[in-house]
Amino acid sequence: xxxxxxxxxxxxxxxxxxxxxxxxxxxxxxxxxxxxxxxxxxxxxxxxxxxxxxxxxxxxxxxxxxxxxxxxxxxxxxxxxxxxxxxxxxxxxxxxxxxxxxxxxxxxxxxxxxxxxxxxxxxxxxxxxxxxxxxxxxxxxxxxxxxxxxxxxxxxxxxxxxxxxxxxxxxxxxxxxxxxxxxxxxxxxxxxxxxxxxxxxxxxxxxxxxxxxxxxxxxxxxxxxxxxxxxxxxxxxxxxxxxxxxxxxxxxxxxxxxxxxxxxxxxxxxxxxxxxxxxxxxxxxxxxxxxxxxxxxxxxxxxxxxxxxxxxxxxxxxxxxxxxxxxxxxxxxxxxxxxxxxxxxxxxxxxxxxxxxxxxxxxxxxxxxxxxxxxxxxxxxxxxxxxxxxxxxxxxxxxxxxxxxxxxxxxxxx
Amino acid sequence: xxxxxxxxxxxxxxxxxxxxxxxxxxxxxxxxxxxxxxxxxxxxxxxxxxxxxxxxxxxxxxxxxxxxxxxxxxxxxxxxxxxxxxxxxxxxxxxxxxxxxxxxxxxxxxxxxxxxxxxxxxxxxxxxxxxxxxxxxxxxxxxx
Numbered sequence: 014x015x016x017x018x019x020x021x022x023x024x025x026x027x028x029x030x031x032x033x034x035x036x037x038x039x040x041x042x043x044x045x046x047x048x049x050x051x052x053x054x055x056x057x058x059x060x061x062x063x064x065x066x067x068x069x070x071x072x073x074x075x076x077x078x079x080x081x082x083x084x085x086x087x088x089x090x091x092x093x094x095x096x097x098x099x100x101x102x103x104x105x106x107x108x109x110x111x112x113x114x115x116x117x118x119x120x121x122x123x124x125x126x127x128x129x130x131x132x133x134x135x136x137x138x139x140x141x142x143x144x145x146x147x148x149x150x151x152x153x154x155x156x157x158x159x160x161x162x163x164x165x166x167x168x169x170x171x172x173x174x175x176x177x178x179x180x181x182x183x184x185x186x187x188x189x190x191x192x193x194x195x196x197x198x199x200x201x202x203x204x205x206x207x208x209x210x211x212x213x214x215x216x217x218x219x220x221x222x223x224x225x226x227x228x229x230x231x232x233x234x235x236x237x238x239x240x241x242x243x244x245x246x247x248x249x250x251x252x253x254x255x256x257x258x259x260x261x262x263x264x265x266x267x268x269x270x271x272x273x274x275x276x277x278x279x280x281x282x283x284x285x286x287x288x289x290x291x292x293x294x295x296x297x298x299x300x301x302x303x304x305x306x307x308x309x310x311x312x313x314x315x316x317x318x319x320x321x322x323x324x325x326x327x328x329x330x331x332x333x334x335x336x337x338x339x340x341x342x343x344x345x346x347x348x349x350x351x352x353x354x355x356x357x358x359x360x361x362x363x364x365x366x367x368x369x370x371x372x373x374x375x376x377x378x379x380x381x382x383x384x385x386x387x388x389x390x391x392x393x394x395x396x397x398x399x400x401x402x403x404x405x406x407x408x409x410x411x412x413x414x415x416x417x418x419x420x421x422x423x424x425x426x427x
Numbered sequence: 428x429x430x431x432x433x434x435x436x437x438x439x440x441x442x443x444x445x446x447x448x449x450x451x452x453x454x455x456x457x458x459x460x461x462x463x464x465x466x467x468x469x470x471x472x473x474x475x476x477x478x479x480x481x482x483x484x485x486x487x488x489x490x491x492x493x494x495x496x497x498x499x500x501x502x503x504x505x506x507x508x509x510x511x512x513x514x515x516x517x518x519x520x521x522x523x524x525x526x527x528x529x530x531x532x533x534x535x536x537x538x539x540x541x542x543x544x545x546x547x548x549x550x551x552x553x554x555x556x557x558x559x560x561x562x563x564x565x566x567x568x569x570x571x
Contacts, residue, residue, distance in 0.1 A: 067536070067539055068535075068539060071539075071542075071543065072543065072546065074546075075542065075543065075546050078558060079542075079558050079561050079562060079565075082558055082559070082562045083562050083565055083566065086562060086566070087566070092566075094569055095565060095566045095569035095570070098565070098568070098569035099565060099569075
């Protein structure tokens with residue numbers, strides 16, 4: 014079809030022109046669900062200017078209309094890939110698509126990879142499930158209520174467990190086959206202490222997305238001839254999770270406390286908002302001249318390596334971080350077990366099952382309705398299959414990593 | 428395009444220089460063209476210019492407009508009179524619903540020009556059909 018050939022040419026135009034931004038790579042990666050990440054080649058192709066102009070230069074209101082119709086027509090994955098496709102056709106299409114697509118908080122739908130780092134909707138949770146593979150020690154997060162029969166579920170995030178001498182690491186990636194820390198598919202990691210009682214979640218980018226320019230400048234600083242691979246410049250602490258034994262009853266449920274360093278308590282107060290990054294750090298792989306001093310556009314000037322680790326961890330200065338705790342189960346006398354109402358989403362009893370709610374005291378001024386809301390729910394439904402439901406103010410990435418910590422706590426300590 | 432003597436014809440000059448004689452009723456289906464005509468209401472022989480629409484696209488649009496009016500014919504006697512009895516309207520254009528099928532046959536460029544033209548001319552129904560087809564193709568391409 015000639016439409017396809019025009020779109021293909023536009024894609025080549027996008028690929029060939031100048032630097033490849035990470036955004037374009039993200040879109041393509043997001044499309045090929047099961048394909049491995051393809052590195053873009055930076056070859057310049059010449060195109061007839063007439064051909065490439067047509068679909069790219071539609072009048073904006075026309076483009077807006079067409080792409081809006083596409084966006085509204087497919088709200089669930091895997092069909093929603095078409096929206097990401099529209100965003101990857103060319104620059105003008107991308108601009109319009111980004112304008113049309115709203116955050117998960119606003120529309121309850123996940124679209125671009127960055128949606129995974131944005132808070133979920135306030136009213137009802139986004140429902141996902143996790144599949145564990147014991148042989149490869151990988152955990153994969155999919156969107157959907159339960160695994161589908163034809164197994165073409167949309168992969169959101171993947172994690173690999175790596176045991177180290179001092180504890181366990183989980184590397185979180187956007188693809189299931191690449192867990193290298195320096196790859197641009199790596200979005201963060203979870204690190205545990207030796208006993209498996211304390212965990213820290215690290216994010217590769219600042220939670221509020223404000224560090225975008227700094228990131229690109231800092232990565233340029235590294236781009237001298239000596240360093241060939243991109244090194245992530247910053248590790249932001251997103252949250253710390255602590256598990257405590259229940260000392261009163263030896264086999265009772267453990268207690269969880271998640272201190273969300275990146276989310277202030279104000280997020281769940283009246284009119285509050287949680288940090289919402291709008292894009293991944295713009296790491297632009299441009300070939301630089303061998304000299305370490307950069308001439309040209311960005312005057313780095315006084316930026317030096319020593320100042321890099323000082324990037325703010327908390328986006329809201331001295332605001333108190335939100336703490337989540339697990340909802341205490343009730344003891345069911347007749348069934349002789351601890352019970353939580355998972356509303357049908359969890360069907361197998363397991364020590365890993367939990368529900369997280371906000372841990373606030375009266376001074377925090379949080380409404381009773383907000384306090385009741387289950388922000389994260391995780392539980393087993395079958396052998397190696399778990400459901401995960403999350404909502405505002407958590408993002409998919411944060412929810413997934415908190416659930417991963419549940420896999421690693423060691424029963425021997427209890 | 429012959430028509431009964433009672434309907435007035437407007438000359439429409441296209442981007443490729445060709446001039447099409449269009450029934451006034453059909454011209455008025457487009458608020459844009461109607462405006463252009465009204466601006467020149469004083470003149471005896473009205474010629475309006477559409478610098479961004481080729482004669483090929485415009486004639487396609489006229490065809491569709493006729494079918495549109497035809498399908499409304501039972502409700503609107505005025506439309507019936509301007510229907511061209513001698514025209515070689517293909518079988519598939521007998522009803523407005525079949526227009527959708529017509530759009531599927533268009534190559535990408537024609538679809539693009541049609542959508543842009545009907546957007547400019549503000550012909551809602553046909554613009555909508557064009558958008559629906561464009562969306563359908565985008566989804567089809569994304570799936571591949």
